Structures are given as C-alpha cells and as structure tokens.
Amino acid sequence: MSDHLSISEGHHLPVAGCKNESLYAIGARFESPDALLRATAALQKSGFSCYECHTPYPVHGLAEKMRLPKSILSLLVLGGGVSAILIALSMEIIPTSFIYPLVVDGKPTNFSALPQFIPIVVALTLMIGAVTAVIGMILLGGMPRFNHPMFAWDLFERGASRSFFIVVEALDPKFTTASVTELLQDQGGLDVTAIHQETFEEGARDLKASDKE
Amino acid sequence: MSTLTTNAEAVTETPDLSILERPPQVLNNRDPHWVTGAVCSIVEGKTPLWWWIGFSISATLAGIGGACILYMIVTGVGVWGSNSPCFWAWDITNFIFWVSMAHAGSMISALLFLTRQKWSISIARVSEAMTVFAIMCAGVYPAIHIGRVWFVWFLFPVPNNYGMWPNFSSPLLWDVFAVTSYLTVSSLFWFAGMIPDLAVLRDRATSKIRKFCYGIVSLGWLGTARQWRHYEMMYVLLAGMTSVLVVTVTTIVSSDCATSVIPGWHATIFPFYFMVGAVYSGCASVLTLLIPLRLAYPQLKDLVTPSHLDKVCKLLLFMGSCVAYVYIMELFNAWYSANAFERGAFWERFHGLAAWYPITCLSINLIVPQLFWFKRVRSCLPLVFVLAILCNVGMWFERFMIVTTSLIHDLLPSSWHIFHASIVDILTATGTVGIFFTLFLLFIRFVPLVNMSELKATLPGSQAHHATEEEGNRLKP
C-alpha cells in the first residue's frame, strides 16, 4: 500500500483498497480481547453506532458491550419447527384417514392411529428446524458476501485468525477520519488503516502480490 | 500470557486446589496462534505418501462395492445370500451397523457440547465427520436393498398419477425419514461448525484456487460480533436438535425389529438396546480414527491429549456395560415370558444353525469393554486401538446376530433355513468401508480436523479478564 491518506499536517493514514473508491471505514488492530473490549466501550461512550468488531473466536461480553440485542434465530427455528409439524401431520393424516383410507394390519385409520405418525413428525421437524437454523444464521450474518471491503485490507486477512479488529464505518453520523483515528489510537489500536472498497483489478493484483509472498 | 502465570501462582499457594483443576484442554500452554498453525498445517502441508496409499486402497474398495451394487440391481437380489426365511441379512445388518456407528459422533459433538464437556471440543470435528460419512454408508443400503430399485420413489410422498401414497405405519418408511433427516442435520451441523475455520483457511490461502474455493465455502465469513452472535445461537440450536436425533434415530431403526412379530425381534428393550450399542460402537470407531491420526500428525498430540482418549475409553466402558446388561435382560425376558416361541428363539440362537454369530458377538462385547476398567489398559494406546477395532467387529456381529438368527429360527421350525453370505454380500460391505475411508481421507486433506475457533475461545487467556467468570455461561442462548 504505497499511497496514504492525509488527515492532518504531516500525519498520514495507510490506505487499504483502491483510493478511487469511496472510503468504507477506518479500522484498527488490537492484540488482546481486553484491549478490544476497552476500545468498544470507548466507542460506545463517544456515541458511535456504525462500527464492527472482528474476532477470530467469540469474545464474551463483546455483544453486551456493543449493546447488541439477542439473536432472533431461535424464533425463526421455532417457526420452522412448528410448520414442519403441521406439514408432516397433514401429509400423513389427510390421505391415510380421509382421502384414501385403507385397512392395513387391521389398524384403525382414525385418530387413534396417531402414534404411528409420530416418528416421521419428529424426523421432519428436526430436519426442517436444522435447515432453518443454518440458513437463518447465514442470512442474518449478512452472508454469503464475497466482495466485502474488509477483504481489501490484507492486514486483516493475515491477522484474522489471531488478532482483533475494530472497524468504524464512514456511514456513522459522528464519523470523521481524524476523530476516529485518534480514538482508536488512544485505545491502543495498532495499524490504524483507512479501508476502501477494492476494485476487481486491484484485487487481482493484490492476489498476485500475495502469491509471491 | 499473564493469566497463566497468575494461575500458576494460585496453584503454588494452595496446592490442594490442583485436584479441582480440570486437565488442560491443550498441552504445553499452546497459544491460539499455535493452534491455528498446527491445525491448518495439516491441510496446507503437502500430501503425505501414506495418504495416497490409503486413498487409492479405499477408493478401489469403494469402486468394487459400486460394481457389486450395479450387478445386484441388474440381476436381482438373489445374487446376495438372502433367502426365505432370512429375507434380510447383510444389507440391513450393515445399514444398522453404519447408522449406529454414526451416533457416537453426534453424541460427542452435540450432547457433550450441551452439557458443557469442553474436552469434547478438540475431537468433535473428527467425530462429526465420522457421523456424516457413516450415515452416507448406511444410506447406501435402504436405497439399493429393495427388489425393484427403479421404483424406490414409491417410498417418498410424491404426488403422482398412480395414486400411490406411502404407508406411514411402516417402520421402513420411518427409517427413510429418520436417516434422511439425520444425514441432513448432522451434515449441516458439521458444515456450519466449520465456517469460521474455513474462513481462516481462506485468509491463509496462498494459491488463487484455494483462496477461491475456501472463499466460496466460507460464505464470506468475517467473524464480526453480529455473525458470532447468530452463529452461537445456531450452534446451540443445532446441538439441541442433533442430541434429540441421537436418541430418536436408533429408536426408529430399532422399531424395524421391535414392531415385528418375530421372536427375538419383538422386544420393547430394542430402542435402548440399539441406542447404547450405537454409542458404544461409535466411541470405538472414534478411537480407531483418532489414535492413528495422532501418529500421522504429531502436532495433534497437544490438542487430542491422552486424557481425551481416556475419557472416550470411559464412555466406551459405560456403554459397553449397558450393552452387556441388555444382553442379559434379553435372555431373562425370553425365559420369563414363558412363551415357547420366545424361549425357542433364544435357545436356537445359541444351539441352532448359526450359534457362532452370537458366541462371537457376546464373547467380544461382554469381555473387551470391561478391560477398560484398568487405567493401564486405557493409557496403552496401541492396545486401546486394537480393542476398539475388536469392539467394532463385535458390534457388527451383534447387528448380524439380531437380524439373521432371529429370522433363520422363526416361529415355524419347518421354514428354518441357514443363511450363507455370498461374495457379492461381502464385496458390497467392504465397498461401504471403502466409501467411508475415501471420504474420511478427503476430509483430513481439505478440512481443519479440529474446531479451531471454538477451541481457541476456551483456551486460558483467550477471554477478557472480567469475562472469565462469565466463561461458563458463554453458551447460554
């Protein structure tokens, strides 16, 4: 990353991605979960809302610090499960008891035959529930997305598995390059970088570059 | 790590507390970065020779198995040894065997996860992989064992102009649904648990293709706090559902036998019987997979520690004792029923045409697991490996005993007839073994063997200080 973003006299910020693109955010790296949580608290205090923390593994207390609400995934799964039960039961009972009742093993075809329908209900419920859970997680997590600006920050790529990142997005109403940079640096944020969306060509170049390494 | 030193001080001050301490997850105080490197190196390093050898062998076996299945389909089920009265033999035996083996995987990864047995984390991924592949092998049989494979779709509730609709009171249909959902759920569980690790591989990828592929499968995971939040919720939910499956699938499979009227099959103990047998054989196979893996990749020795294996051995011991209990209860029930047919079934099982199946089965499953009472046995890994394999053999014979001996000595002695396996039976069975190991070797090669993100999260010092007391609650939805 040769070019820099000047924020104040003689003070420059390294840039990830393509400068022609609009600025996405300013990110900083932190070494320990404690540092991360402190920085998050600071951001929260100074009223930032559009920021994101990237961690290699779930860090506890982070969500609480960020004041994130509880995930609604469980509700989705509940919905999926209940509808599965209804689907299964109607699929079994309607033909077997009403449309085309057959004498099978001298077993009743009315509702006293319910027990024999249960196993399939269970199986189907679990299956549909699980599918809902995974798909829900993916969509709620904003996935799949393969062109996220963060990918332009090679430092993030290299460090994602070990260090913690805070990224303050330019959309944030209180966002100014200077203030954010200052705040992050105060909180001990390392490698504070301005992140731009990267264009495809540049991405390709970066990849080639990384190939050489 | 500062936290560690403080711990160490604590230990020196109050030595008696050391008893309360759980054995460390990861030996030699490895830090998260080391974990990442150790696990990823397996995937990123160059393919070892033994892998190629193993892969070609198992792929060949799988191929032969496939050929046998094709031959069976175009010629008729008669190419198997099955006969009247023994209409089912190796097909359903192997189906039950594989589907049971799967269960330990789910149990370790889901049930132990829910019960916060953190030690299970580092072996969960391998067990889940085993689960998924075992179910795939099991799934082979219900699909092909029928007389007219091309009509297998009659089994599914597909609206059609024949007015065909399946019979929902048939345990065989329950199987279809149970196995399908088990396969779906456990593969989802397996895959979803892998996403963050795949992302790590993506980030570490050096070649364009690898980057691209791992990029696709990791779905653009960024590890943001929001993603983690949903992710953890999903993980708990999946774990919950999987642990339900651990119980229900064997129950449903066991109802194949339990709901029938054949003495030796018609027993209410069967769901429990199959369940404990399943986890028992599953633990055995986990051991058979882990011990060689540790040899092949020494870096795993710090992650999959002797204490892990010891715990699996204990689980094996427990389940093995349950199995022994069931054997005895089964005989007792038969005697206590005072029913000539019930008693006869078991009398013939041990005196009849095929007494050696049950004798092999019992002699293994009653004795071998009991050896794990001794710490010396549990800690001698080569021995454990051999015993584990024995346990699997014993379990296969148990399934074989349940399926065949009850059939060949059914209610009317006039229809009794011995079963002999045909070569096609055998090659098809080895074929499924081939399929299993082919998939497993591919798994070793391309997927991180250990759930890194989850493991790192539990490493000492991985969490913020003031969060440590919350650590236990981290899994609360």
Next chain:
Amino acid sequence: MKKIFQHPPRDAKPTLWRTQGERENTAAFAEDLAREFTSGATAQEAQDNEGLSRRHFVQLMGAATALASVGLAGCRRPEAHLVPFAKSAEWTIPGKFLYYASSMPTPQGAVPLTITTSDGRPTKIEGNPLHPISNGATDAFAQASILDLYDPNRSKEISFNSASVSRGELDAFLAKVRATAAENQGEGLAILVGRENSPTVERLRAELEKQFPKMILIEDEAISSWDAEFSFDAVLGAGNRPVYNFEKADVILSVGSDFLNPSETGLGFAKGFSKRRNPEQKMNRLYVVENHFSLTGGMADHRLRVSASEQGDFMAALVNAIAKKGSIVSPFAEVKTKIHFDEKWVNGVADDLIAAKGKGIVITGAKQPAAVQAYALWINNSLANLGSTISAAKTATTTASKIENLPAAIKAGSVKTLLILGGNPIYTASGTDFPNLLASVPETLHLSQFVDETSRVTHWHVPAAHYLESWGDARSIDGTICSVQPMILPLWNGISQLEILAALAGEKVDGPSVVRTSFNSYSKDSSDAAWQGFLRSGFLDGTAWPITSPSYKWETSIIPQMMFKSTEAVDASGDFELVFLRSSSVDDGRYAGNSWLQETPDFVTKLVWDNAALFSPADAKKLGLQDGDMVKLTAGGKSVEIAALVAPGHADGSISAALGYGRRGVSHVMEKVGFDVYPLRDNSALCYRTGVKVEKLAKPRYVFATTQEHQNMEGRNIAREGTLEEFQKQPEFASEMDGEMAKPVSIYPNPPLTSDLQWGLSMDLNTCIGCNACVVACQAENNIPVVGKDQVIKGRDMAWIRIDRWFASANHSEEALEMIPMGVMCQQCESAPCEAVCPANATVHSEEGLNLMAYNRCIGTRYCANNCPWKVRRFNWFDFNERPLDELYYGPLAHKGMADSLKMSKNPNVTVRMRGVMEKCTFCIQRIEEAKIGRAVKAGASDVTKTPLPVFKSACQQACPSESIVFGNINDPQSEVSKLKSNPRTYTSLNYLNTRPRVTYMARVRNPNPAMPGAELVGAANHSAED
C-alpha cells in the same frame, strides 16, 4: 405415465401363433397386438357397463363369432366339433374359459378330468366332478400333465436313423410292416405297449392278433402288480380283482401297501378312507406294516417297521395267530415264520381283526409276492371281509405276454420288427439284457414324447401326441370307460398310439373315427346323441366292471408256484434289501421332464430334484452315513452309486430308493437329477431285492435340496393331534393347547370388514394325507415359476402352498414315530403383520378379508416376508419367468424370454410376476372375482348380495382327493366352511400372535388300540410340549 408394452419381435413365420393374422404376420395383427383388447372384447366391455340392447347384442355376437372363427383356426382347435362340458356359450367368448371333459390315461386307470381351455389352449386340469372316482379331485401327476403338453423339449419330428423324415415315409413304413405281416401272419412282428386300459387299444390289439396270429404282443409297465394279479387270478378266478370299500371298514391292516397315495391306487381310496376318519362318527382304525414311511404310514394309528422281505413272514405270523385265535384251519399250516415279531403287536392286530369280523380289510402292497397276497385273501375270506368290505370286479383278461418273454424271442431271431409303442424299456429294463438284444433287431420303432434312451437306439423315432392332443378312451380304475378328447391340435406333429395301431390294423383314421367305432361296440346306444353325451360327461355310465361277490376257491397245489414268485432275490449274501419305490414326483420316470413335478417335494423326505437311498437312522449310524454321503449298492453283479439320506421311521436292514431318476441326455430338465437304480432291478427282483451290499464311498458329500430341513415341532403346538379318547373327553382339546396364550386381546377396535362375502378356509389335518395334489394345482393355477435345485438349496422355492411334514415321537423312539402333514398357505390374517410393515402399501386388506398383494406396487423390501409368522410369502429373487434357470446369475447377459409354448400354458387371469416382487397365496382371487362377476350378471338389477354366488372352489380345494381343504364364505352360516370353523377340533395356528387368520386347522385325531404295545404313545405329538 403409461407404460407401452413392447412386444418381442415376431419372426416371419412363427412356430406357434395366436391368430391366423400372426401366422401370416399381417399388419392388422400387429395393430391388434399393440391394442390391449381386441375389437370384439372392447365391444363386449362396453356392453358390460350399460345394459345389453338387442342391437348391441347382435353386434357383440357378430364380433364374438368373427373372433371365435379366426381364433379357432388360429388356436389350432381341432376341426372336429367338441361338445363343451360345462354350461357355457355355444361359441367361445374371448377371455372366458371353456370346460371340456376328458381323461388322463395311466397304467393304474384313467383319471377323469375337466380341462379348462382359454381361447383354444388348455390351461388347467381339474377332476371330473360327475365321475364317481374323481368327484372333482385329481392327483399331482394329472395336475402337472398340462406342463408336459407345452414342454418345449418334446421331440418335434419323426426321425429315421436320427435323420428327420416326413410323415409320409412313416406311413409308408407302417404300410410295409402291415404288408409283410399280412403275408406271414405277423411272423417276426413284435409290438410292445404299455398298460393303456383303453378299450379301443384292446379292440385294435385283438384285431391285430386276429389278422396276424404269429405276432408277439407284449404289455409292459415298469412298475406293475403282476404278483398280486397272479394270486387274484388264482384265488378269485381269472380276471377278478378285489375292490376295497374303505368307507365300510372299521379295522384296516395295510402290509406294504400305500393305498392312500392317489397316484398308486387311484383317487377313490383316499376319499373312502377319509370318510371314516371323522371322530364324531364311528372312526376306523388303521394298522400299517411297511418298510419306509409312506402316506398311508403317516395316517396310521399303529405302525410297524418291517422290511419288505420280512412282511411276508409277518403275514404268516398273522395267519398263524388268526388261525389259532379264530380256531380256523389255515392252508398254510406249514408256513413257519423265520423272524420273531412282537407277539403283542401281532396278536393285537389279530384280535382287532377278528373282533371286526366282516368289517375289516387286510390289504397287501403290490410289491409283495403272490403268496403274501394269498395270505391276505385267506384272512379276508376267513374273517368274512370278502363280500362285505371287499367285493370283486370282473375285469377284462389280457392276452399280452410279459417283457421277460421278449429277450428269448429276440435271441431266437424270431423278431424282425419291433414296434415299441409305450414305455421306455432301454431305461426301465436296463437291469436286464434287453438293451443289448435290442440292437440285434433289424427294424425298431419307438413312439415317445421325448427323444429318450430308447429312441436313441431304435431306428425309428415317432413323437407321441400328448393325451390332450389326441382322441382315445380309457378305463378308470373302476372300469368306467372315459373319453379322451383333444383340446388342441398336436403342437409338434405328435402321433397317438391309436393312429399307429389303427394303421397297422388297416383302419382308416379320421379324427375320432377309431374311438367311435369301439364306442359303438361297447355302448348300448350308439347314436350320435349318445356319442356326444359320452364326450360331454366324459365317461360312459354303467361301463364299470361288474361287481360280484368274490368267489374264493383255494387249491394248495398253486402255493408252490406262487411262493415268492418274482421278488425273491438270487443271492442272499448281502445284508441289506433294496426296495424300489414309485417316485412321488416322477412316477417310474415318465414325468422326469416335468419341472413342476421335479420341484414338488417328495411326500416324506421333502426332497426335490433328486432321489436318494433311504436308510433307517440305526443303519445310517452303523454304516457311519450322513445325509448326502455317497454309497455304492451292489447286487447281482451290478452296482449303483447313489447318495444316502437318513429317513426317520424306516425299517432297519432295508434301503428304499425311488425309481425314475438319473436320466441323462433327454431333456435339460432331467439333467443332473438324481440317481438311476433301475440297473439293480431285473425280472427276478422287480419290486425289491435282498442281498444288497452297501459300501460307503470316499466321495464329496452330495448336496440335496429339501423344502423342509427341520422335522421337529420343538414343543410348539403347530400341528395338533390327540386320541379318540381325548377327543371324546374334551372335544376342544386342540384349542385348549393354547393354554394361557389362548385369549389374546387387541388394544384398539379393528376397522370392520363390510362386504357380505368374507372368505375363509378350513383344513382338516385328520384327513390331509399330504399327497401334493394341492401344491401342483396351485402351481398350475397361479403361474408359479420353477426355480431349480440350486435355488431350492438356497431356500428360495416359490410354492404358494407347501405341505409341512412333521415328525413327532412321544418318547423320541423310532417305534413311536408319527408323521403329520400340514398344508400351509397364506393365512389371510385379519390383522396381517405383513401389511403394517410395507412402506409402499403394496399389501393391504380387502373388504372381503383378503390379504391383497399388488404386484405392480411392490418394490421388494421383503419386510412383509420377514414379518410373516408362517413364512408363506415368496420373493422373486431373480427373473425366474424370463431367464433360463442355469443363467440366473448372468444378469442382463442371460437369454431373455419364455418359450412360446410355455407362454401358452399360463393362466391368463393371473399376472406372471417379474423379478423383485413379493407374491403369495391369494385364495385364488381370480376365481373369486369370476364368481362375483357371474353373480352380478345373474343379479342384474336386483340386489347382488341377495343373489347366491356361483359354485366355485379354490384350486387347492378342488384338487384335494380327501376333501380336507374347504374354502368359502364364512359370513354365510350355511356354508360348509362356517360349519367346519365351529367344529370343536378347529384351532388357529400361532393363535397367541392374535393376527386372527382366516385359515383354521382341524386337529388330527388318532384311534389307537389300547391293547397294542405303545398305544399310549399314539396321538401324543404335542405331549412333549406340555412336559
């Protein structure tokens, strides 16, 4: 999706064709083929739906007649008009059966039959219900004979020195023979015929003998009863034969006679005997003395194992006992019994027989020497059974000489031309020197259905017409003359024996003309009407042998010459006797080409596709023999290698082996099947021979195929029996055996079966003799495939009804051994375990209580069969119908398709099942539906349920000679089956499972004589269970 059936490509000129169209291979036919119904049929279908207006009726008849006339020419219906037996349209209606009366000639006497033909091809054989002997019943051989008709391995052309020649050349040859014979009065002409029991044959033979006095006429049967006949002639007067009326007998002693075997003695005996087995009326008592377990031995109340050669001594002992007790002077005062028999046994029988003076029967097997027959006659006479239970029939005396005279004549060179019109002497007389001599005869001709052992060595071979292809007549065992009329033109230019004899006698053969001529001679009324009546009813009333009260005259002078006339073996150095049995599957070998019969289990050993040397367990132990060990039997300088089989209940010191196996190079069905024991048999030892040396061979063990491998009930009350005493004390003794499992309960109400027809079946174990008639009948009716020996070994036989044969011995001794046959077919459980487990709903219940099986819905999970407690479901492991049995494992590489002729043999109303589907007994649902349609037609607008059903029977019921299977509507309290189901002896097998089968069994009751040794062990098959 609609499945378009692709017909196999038709060769330009097919050997068999359904219509003239196919014969010429016209486009119109191809179109018809593609269509599912022919125009006529569809027209008729339309009519079935809405009522039949006159106009429609005319159209329909037009179509039907048109179709019929095409069909007639095409289907090779004989041009001569046949008069239908049953009430039926004058012309055939496509898809509707026509029934004709005919009969099957056998050496024992003709079996009167009703032939079912559909569209001009005979598809099923039933007994003739009008005939006193049959009453609608048949034996297994008659049932299976339909397959012989369509056997693709039949010889198809006349051959001279194994080069095929035209019919003309044959006629020329016969003309030449006739001419030369006319010159020298038949000098040098010899004719060998089987025992045809045919008046026309007799007439022609007499004619020939008149024309050619010097001609040698020989009548030969491989299995004959000459000794018996000799003593009957001597004692009762020439031509007089005893007629046993078993329904009159209270006490029966059978010495080596399997009189209950329908194939042995005709159908009448089993019926008469079983009439008296009802414990509610006065029940008869049966003593059996025999060397191997026979059907009769299985029914016995007291059974004694005595080797065939000692049975004569037993009779002598009995004679002495009766003479002593009854203070009657016996002419056999000098008879000293070599062996000492259990005094109590002999005396017990003697007392019982004396007590039942005039109400007893002593019957000896045809195997026994004339003297032994004479003993029996003496006992019957001195106990006044002759005239009461035994009457005599005056039969025609034959002038034919026996085969043993032939070799002499040939040696003397007095035989220039030998016409073998019956039998297969090279095979059956291989023990004699006849085979070597035959070569020295200048001109030989053999008439047979196969190019068999004899045809291979004779100069001429003439393909014989099947009895369903030819005109004729034959006497049933009671002498009644039955008609034999063709159902179809000869498939492969077969020629009947009548035609040849007629040609020799110089008679013009024109359809039935020859038979008609003799009909005119033996029928009082020779009008056309009478002739048609003869054909319609299938027999001529009042032609039975005249029944006389037997005149018993005895000269001691004949004793020496009748003493052990033909059965005393020459050398007595060996320690075993070998008894030659009539095979229950292939008779004397004549049915060896019939795969149905080959796969029909032996009555007792349950062997299929094989015969074996039967050893008693004691002997087997002594010789260290196990099932399948190869042994070498040596006698009279000849030896045979055969596999041994341990036969429970067999007499010690005796070996039994069935004849008729081990034929080679005739038809692939007979290949590698069984062992030929004819070589050990010569004119000095036709029935059994003593002095047989047994030598165990160090050869690999021979693998037998049996349909039942476990003989012991293992203390499970499956087949139930008790004694008459028990029955009188507790009539419900059978259902009592359920014990505490008697009253199973259901936790939910079962859905009601609403139809007014509820089918059920009752099987009486007391009269079931286990004769296999039902098994073969079912196979013929339901298009059941044959699977071959290898598959039977694997346990994959397909029989829908099987006969389980249980051995039970209350004290585990050979002496107390009892046999209980038990027919098992689908039990049609009201709550059927098989139904619940089928994932595809392929087997469900009908409103009439039938356990339905939808083949095209079945995917073959085989779960239903696993869950069937009776294991009566059969799975098509391979494409048994489409692939040759020796290529089953070749998969797609095997030849595909069924022989055209076999296609013709299938029952059009029953699906031919494909690979991978389950099948089972359906209570002959096709017959049920036919009856229901008939009822609906009869009912018309009126209430169907009020209309009575047309009378019909299931195939097994119809075939059963002892009427122990009764099928019908259990909803109708008047029906016979409902009455039987309320019988106290009725019980449900495997009752504790609470599947509520529609098939119930009636327990067997034995009638032991308390005075007999071991009486307490009789009828105690289930007692071991209660211990």
